[in-house]
Amino acid sequence: MIRIFIADDHAVVRQGIRQMLSLGADLEVAGEAKDGWGVVERLRAESFGLLVTDMSMPGLSGVNLVKRVKGNWPSLPVQVLSKHGEIQVAARALKAGASGYVTKDCEPVALLDAVRKVASGGRAISQELAEQLVFERDARADAAPWELLSDREYEIFLHLIKGERLSAIAETLHLSPKTVSTHKMRILRKLELKSAAELVCYAMEHGLLS
Known part of the structure; x- marks a missing residue:
């Protein structure tokens, strides 16, 4: 059983994520938080197999949250589930230590696949974003x-x-x-x-x- 911690500042979104993840018999949402500081506080007290987090929350969030989590709990995989589909945002999240990045408009099966892959030590990013990452890297010799x-x-x-x-x-x-x-x-x-x-x-x- 994969114990998952979810973080999003919208209660209705957290409930939706819970419902999607409940489709997997091997997945359990064992905790949730509405902001990054809530994530840090809970992780200090309990262990989880995966963090699924939004990128935009009040206070500590986004790249800074990913860095904080990976700095203190390096073995905890981080899967980003975000409304931001911009390749620049995804690239920064992955560089900060996230192992996966999918957008909130993905199909439930895509989220389940990503969660399982990241929790098992792999990486998961939507095909469209992955292609953009490759072409963006190849197209730029110098940083903009x-x-x-x-x-x-x-x-x-x-x-x-x-x-x-x-x-x-x-x-x-x-x-x-x-x-x-x-x-x-x-x-x-x-x-x-x-x-x-x-x-x-x-x-x-x-x-x-x-």
Whole structure:
């Protein structure tokens, strides 16, 4: 029996994941959390065979959560189940230590297959994302400026290009507005841009808007 811990900030999504995983007789959802800090707290007290986590949750989440989990529990496999289908987000999650990445619009059987494969020590990523990863790597000899953004900067970059206010981003990520503003300035400087409007144009030109 594979003991699975699921993390997502939406209760209805966690319930849906539970229902999908219940289709597997060898799978058991043994715990859940609504944010990254809840994941860390539970993992300190109990062992699991697999973590299935969203990428976008309040506070500790995404790449930072994956790094924290793999740094403290390196033997625990991490399967990302995310709404983000952008190859850039998937690449960063895999680089941080996740063993699998599938999107929330996948078929239940695809999630079951991914969960079993990752829990057994393998890797699982949707075929479309895998192909994009290969072609993206082969097409780029040098890193583009946006690829040089830190994980936190890239996370804030994704919020900015959606037109979100700094205060809203700060609340979502549990950061101070001043910290978010500082990151915004660094992002603009690294990309040699001057405004949020130029950020959006830049994202469109480089296919970073889903």
